[in-house]
Amino acid sequence: MHSLDLKKPDGRSLTLYSTRPISNAEGMSAPSPFQDPQGANPHLRWHPMRGEWVAYAAYRQNRTFQPPPEYNPLAPMKDPSNPTELPEGDYEVAVFDNRFPTLTGEAHDPPSLDVRTEPGNGKCEVVVFTQDPKAALAELPLARIELLLQVWADRTRRIASENPTIQYVLPFENRGAEVGVTLHHPHGQIYAYPFIPQVPARMLEQELQHYQQHGENLLVSMVRAEIATQERLLYEGEHAVAFVPPCARYPYEVWVTLKAPTPSFGALSDAARADLARALKTVLMKYEGLWQRPFPYLMAWYQAPTDGQEHPETQLHAVFWPPYRSKERLKYLAGTELAAGMFAMDVLPEATAAQLREVQVNVDA
Amino acid sequence: MHSLDLKKPDGRSLTLYSTRPISNAEGMSAPSPFQDPQGANPHLRWHPMRGEWVAYAAYRQNRTFQPPPEYNPLAPMKDPSNPTELPEGDYEVAVFDNRFPTLTGEAHDPPSLDVRTEPGNGKCEVVVFTQDPKAALAELPLARIELLLQVWADRTRRIASENPTIQYVLPFENRGAEVGVTLHHPHGQIYAYPFIPQVPARMLEQELQHYQQHGENLLVSMVRAEIATQERLLYEGEHAVAFVPPCARYPYEVWVTLKAPTPSFGALSDAARADLARALKTVLMKYEGLWQRPFPYLMAWYQAPTDGQEHPETQLHAVFWPPYRSKERLKYLAGTELAAGMFAMDVLPEATAAQLREVQVNVDA
Numbered sequence: 001m002h003s004l005d006l007k008k009p010d011g012r013s014l015t016l017y018s019t020r021p022i023s024n025a026e027g028m029s030a031p032s033p034f035q036d037p038q039g040a041n042p043h044l045r046w047h048p049m050r051g052e053w054v055a056y057a058a059y060r061q062n063r064t065f066q067p068p069p070e071y072n073p074l075a076p077m078k079d080p081s082n083p084t085e086l087p088e089g090d091y092e093v094a095v096f097d098n099r100f101p102t103l104t105g106e107a108h109d110p111p112s113l114d115v116r117t118e119p120g121n122g123k124c125e126v127v128v129f130t131q132d133p134k135a136a137l138a139e140l141p142l143a144r145i146e147l148l149l150q151v152w153a154d155r156t157r158r159i160a161s162e163n164p165t166i167q168y169v170l171p172f173e174n175r176g177a178e179v180g181v182t183l184h185h186p187h188g189q190i191y192a193y194p195f196i197p198q199v200p201a202r203m204l205e206q207e208l209q210h211y212q213q214h215g216e217n218l219l220v221s222m223v224r225a226e227i228a229t230q231e232r233l234l235y236e237g238e239h240a241v242a243f244v245p246p247c248a249r250y251p252y253e254v255w256v257t258l259k260a261p262t263p264s265f266g267a268l269s270d271a272a273r274a275d276l277a278r279a280l281k282t283v284l285m286k287y288e289g290l291w292q293r294p295f296p297y298l299m300a301w302y303q304a305p306t307d308g309q310e311h312p313e314t315q316l317h318a319v320f321w322p323p324y325r326s327k328e329r330l331k332y333l334a335g336t337e338l339a340a341g342m343f344a345m346d347v348l349p350e351a352t353a354a355q356l357r358e359v360q361v362n363v364d365a
Numbered sequence: 366m367h368s369l370d371l372k373k374p375d376g377r378s379l380t381l382y383s384t385r386p387i388s389n390a391e392g393m394s395a396p397s398p399f400q401d402p403q404g405a406n407p408h409l410r411w412h413p414m415r416g417e418w419v420a421y422a423a424y425r426q427n428r429t430f431q432p433p434p435e436y437n438p439l440a441p442m443k444d445p446s447n448p449t450e451l452p453e454g455d456y457e458v459a460v461f462d463n464r465f466p467t468l469t470g471e472a473h474d475p476p477s478l479d480v481r482t483e484p485g486n487g488k489c490e491v492v493v494f495t496q497d498p499k500a501a502l503a504e505l506p507l508a509r510i511e512l513l514l515q516v517w518a519d520r521t522r523r524i525a526s527e528n529p530t531i532q533y534v535l536p537f538e539n540r541g542a543e544v545g546v547t548l549h550h551p552h553g554q555i556y557a558y559p560f561i562p563q564v565p566a567r568m569l570e571q572e573l574q575h576y577q578q579h580g581e582n583l584l585v586s587m588v589r590a591e592i593a594t595q596e597r598l599l600y601e602g603e604h605a606v607a608f609v610p611p612c613a614r615y616p617y618e619v620w621v622t623l624k625a626p627t628p629s630f631g632a633l634s635d636a637a638r639a640d641l642a643r644a645l646k647t648v649l650m651k652y653e654g655l656w657q658r659p660f661p662y663l664m665a666w667y668q669a670p671t672d673g674q675e676h677p678e679t680q681l682h683a684v685f686w687p688p689y690r691s692k693e694r695l696k697y698l699a700g701t702e703l704a705a706g707m708f709a710m711d712v713l714p715e716a717t718a719a720q721l722r723e724v725q726v727n728v729d730a
Contacts, residue, residue, distance in 0.1 A: 047612035048583055050564075051571045054612050055701075055709045058716070102701065102709040114590035115611045172700035180697025191701050198706030199415075206416045218413055225479035246480045247412035247419050300704030321703065332545025333698065335537035336420075336467065336556050338686065339665030341563030344420045344467040351423070 001150045004091070006030035010038050012099065016091035017151050019143060024089050030096075031083040033073055040101050042120025043110035052198045055102045055120050074128050074185035086128065092144060093151050095190075098124040103191065105163050122166065123159050123192040127151065133185040136294060137173065138284035140186075141365050145277035152190075152301065153265035159192045160306035167307050168193045168200060176296025178323045178330060188299075196305050203302065204314055211313035217261045219315035227259075232353035234286060239272040240279035244353035249343035251325040252290075252352045254283050257317035263304035264316055278363055283320065285361035297322045366515045369456070371395035375403050377464065381456035382516050384508060389454050395461075396448040398438055405466050407485025408475035417563045420467045420485050439493050439550035451493065457509060458516050460555075463489040468556065470528050487531065488524050488557040492516065498550040501659060502538065503649035505551075506730050510642035517555075517666065518630035524557045525671035532672050533558045533565060541661025543688045543695060553664075561670050568667065569679055576678035582626045584680035592624075597718035599651060604637040605644035609718035614708035616690045617655075617717045619648050622682035628669035629681055643728055645683065650726035652687070662687045 004025050006014045014030040016022055042057035076088040086094050097104075103122025110117035129137055129148060137145070156169040173188035174181050196204065210218035226233055226243045234254060235242035242256045256279050258272055268276065287295035298321045304311035325331040325347060336342050369390050371379045379395040381387055407422035441453040451459050462469075468487025475482035494502055494513060502510070521534040538553035539546050561569065575583035591598055591608045599619065600607035607621045621644050623637055633641065652660035663686045669676035690696040690712060702708050 045612045047610075047614065048575070048587065049568050049571055049612075050614075051567060053707055054614050055707060056713055057709065057711055058713050059711075113611050114587070114594065168705075170700070170705055172704050174697075174699045180695070180699055189700060191705060191707075193705065193707065197701075199704060200706075202416060202706075203414050206414055210413070222413065222479070229479065245412075246478050247410045247414075249412065249415075249419050298699060298703060300700060302704075319704070330545070332539075334539045334545055334663060335535070335554055335665060336562075338663055339537050339564060339667075339684070340533075340535055340556060340558065341565075341567075342418055342420060342556075342558065344422065346422055346424075348421055348423050 001147065001154070003154070004028065006087075008032040008096070010034045010036060010099070012038060012097035014086070014094065014096040016089065017093040017095070017147060017154070018091045019147055020090075022089060022091050028087050028089055031077045031080070031087055032085065032099075033083050034099055038099060038104075038106075040104050040106065041109070042102055042104065042107050044118040044120050045113065046116035048115060053118070053195060057100065057102050057120065059100065072133050072183070072185055074126075074183065074187055075133055076131055085126070092130070093147055094128040095125050095151065095155060098126050098189070103193065118194075121163075121194040123163065123190070125155065125159075125190040125192075127155075127171065127188045127190060129186040129188065135186050136284075136288065137175075137186055138281065138288045142274070142277050142281060142363070143365075145281055146273055149265060149268065149273050149277060153268065155190055156265055156303065156306065159190070163192070165194045166192045168196045168305050169303070170197075170200070170300060172298065172300040174298055176294065176323075178296040179298055181296075196307070200302055200305070204305070204311070207313040207315075217313060217315050219257055219317060220259070220261055223257060223259055231350055234353070234356055235279045235282040237275040237278055239269075239275035242279045242283045244349045244356065246349055248345065248349040248352070250321045251331060251345065251347045252287070252320070252322040252356065253349070254320040254356070255317055256280050256283055256320075257315055261312060262316050263311045263314050265301075265303060267316070280318065281363050282361055285363065286356045286359040287320075287322070289359040289361060290355065291327050295322065296324070366512065366519070368519070369393065371452075373397040373461070375399045375401060375464070377403060377462035379451070379459065379461040381454065382458040382460070382512060382519070383456045384512055385455075387454060387456050393452050393454055396442045396445070396452055397450065397464075398448050399464055403464060403469075403471075405469050405471065406474070407467055407469065407472050409483040409485050410478065411481035413480060418483070418560065422465065422467050422485065424465065437498050437548070437550055439491075439548065439552055440498055441496055450491070451496075457495070458512055459493040460490050460516065460520060463491050463554070468558065483559075486528075486559045488528065488555070490520065490524075490555040490557075492520075492536065492553045492555060494551040494553065500551050501649075501653065502540075502551055503646065503653045507639070507642050507646060507728070508730075510646055511638055514630060514633065514638050514642060518633065520555055521630055521668065521671065524555070528557070530559045531557045533561045533670050534668070535562075535565070535665060537663065537665040539663055541659065541688070543661040544663055546661075561672070565667055565670070569670070569676070572678040572680075582678060582680050584622055584682055585624070585626055588622060588624055596715055599718065599721055600644045600647040602640040602643055604634075604640035607644045607648045609714045609721065611714055613710065613714040613717070615686045615696060616710065616712045617652070617685070617687040617721065618714070619685040619721070620682055621645050621648055621685075622680055626677060627681045628676045628679050630666075630668060632681070646728050647726055648685065650728065651721045651724040652685075654724040654726060655720065656692050660687065661689070
């Protein structure tokens with residue numbers, strides 16, 4: 001993997017990644033649609049009743065930048081009078097600081113309130129998967145998906161080493177208008193938190209308890225059961241698997257992970273990474289094939305916290321949450337899901353697994 | 366409060382409630398659009414990674430009943446050849462068993478899987494607020510809202526006494542197409558769980574910790590601070606308050622509660638109930654007035670578990686989560702909210718409180 005670090009005129013960082021040396025690296029500079037310093041200053045407030053942090057970044061709603069509908073800030077810049085976020089060049093993946101971060105290392109002086117407050121310390125990055133605005137992650141070659149897995153490892157390592165207060169790095173992709181996405185150029189985001197957020201914290205508790213009781217990583221145990229059962233399995237390679245979990249909270253929920261204990265992106269061997277890319281692409285292609293149309297989802301990658309501890313109890317894995325409960329109907333989160341935290345499913349995981357198993361895909365490159 | 370218990374032909378219960386005696390109670394029978402026995406058999410699966418139960422009620426998606434668009438099952442039945450869920454009569458509020466329950470006391474024989482399973486024990490009720498299909502909770506008289514608070518107390522008591530395995534009773538209302546509602550006749554739901562679900566369980570933990578440290582109910586402390594600050598306060602009566610919490614996770618989030626320790630609906634004095642109805646109606650009218658159009662929301666009521674224990678640490682309160690982040694834009698829950706559990710707000714609670722404070726309402730009856 002090759003990379004090139006650049007700095008935008010407004011002070012934000014840009015890193016270009018490629019499997020080959022980036023040829024025109026010498027004269028390359030980082031553009032920005034924004035010339036003035038960023039000045040983002042989010043803060044956190046403690047929610048005493050829920051025991052969790054909430055982030056406030058009020059300038060996000062007030063941004064005055066109103067681009068024309070055809071303007072794509074993630075496309076390589078062709079015309080300096082109409083700057084985008086990315087330069088022209090033969091890089092493959094690009095990562096830059098979000099101009100409107102929910103969390104940033106520069107946050108300072110939170111307001112004083114009746115609830116505890118903290119600066120909105122952390123980092124929010126945009127990860128551009130390809131220069132092609134019309135592509136989808138499912139259409140990218142395996143080599144690009146492998147590169148992306150390496151990029152996520154590199155970002156995790158760099159974010160944590162540049163800001164030692166970071167405890168958790170979460171890469172995710174929101175895809176499709178149905179989940180609120182307005183910019184359809186293939187891209188994801190990375191959020192880095194100065195604490196372990198509630199969902200992965202709860203997961204780590206469960207994993208640690210299992211590890212202490214059984215001496216094995218919980219998800220590795222679940223994977224073994226899925227392989228034995230086969231019923232919900234969508235992919236099994238030498239290293240990686242994909243399946244609909246028996247406890248799916250969303251119709252068409254899928255998990256992608258490794259068979260062997262692997263706490264984070266940084267722990268992937270070359271062979272495991274290649275197989276994980278194939279598992280991921282298989283799932284993405286099955287999704288696209290299911291209804292023969294672009295398939296929206298939230299894809300999140302859980303990994304070990306960057307808290308300086310060993311985490312043999314936890315396992316790198318992706319979770320896909322699609323918003324549809326059937327071809328024509330969205331699943332809305334309502335009373336029992338949001339207010340109680342008990343998800344109600346009107347379709348069995350075995351039924352959605354059967355549908356996804358039937359979708360034939362050919363992952364050749 | 367007067368009530369009348371009836372049984373539907375398919376075995377489901379119906380209770381009619383009124384502030385006055387129900388005049389035609391003698392000859393009244395409970396209709397149902399469904400004549401065959403319900404036969405619902407949901408099950409629960411344990412989610413080992415999240416440490417929570419997920420409910421599966423596969424028959425909910427497969428229901429064959431496809432009513433015409435003008436058909437309103439919550440309207441009083443006028444024509445026996447086109448049965449609805451409710452009879453004609455001078456009752457005010459009606460409660461009946463959901464025909465498609467996510468949880469039911471009749472659940473049995475869950476499937477055997479690699480994750481723990483249990484029958485989908487519990488109860489799902491529909492609560493009809495008025496006979497007028499065009500009304501809204503905000504438009505109902507204070508006396509009706511007081512009655513509704515009494516009904517919620519009565520349902521909590523009855524559900525828990527009829528099924529001693531019930532641990533938590535949660536009344537809520539999903540309102541508006543934006544939150545997935547297709548049936549616009551004013552109504553809410555009650556979910557009763559055989560365990561304390563994750564969100565109230567977490568809340569109880571936080572509340573108990575505060576109570577043990579400070580000898581006071583956490584929300585009562587927060588209310589005192591809100592009254593002192595005034596900034597986010599929307600209503601203050603002798604007994605009840607409504608305010609935008611300083612830690613709001615949704616724009617226009619509002620909490621409605623009591624000043625004095627009150628663990629549940631059953632603990633409300635007549636005076637406190639009357640004032641709570643006024644606080645609730647004030648919030649509802651401010652919502653309707655904000656953009657001069659019907660305002661969608663999820664309203665959930667938290668109260669003490671029905672686990673036979675005293676819960677001085679907890680406080681009855683309503684939480685409103687509206688789906689809009691501004692007049693024209695929905696708030697989508699995406700990566701950081703769903704995958705991490707850290708909510709990101711682009712509007713400050715003080716700003717939405719100021720908007721709601723400005724909406725003048727006249728709650729005279």
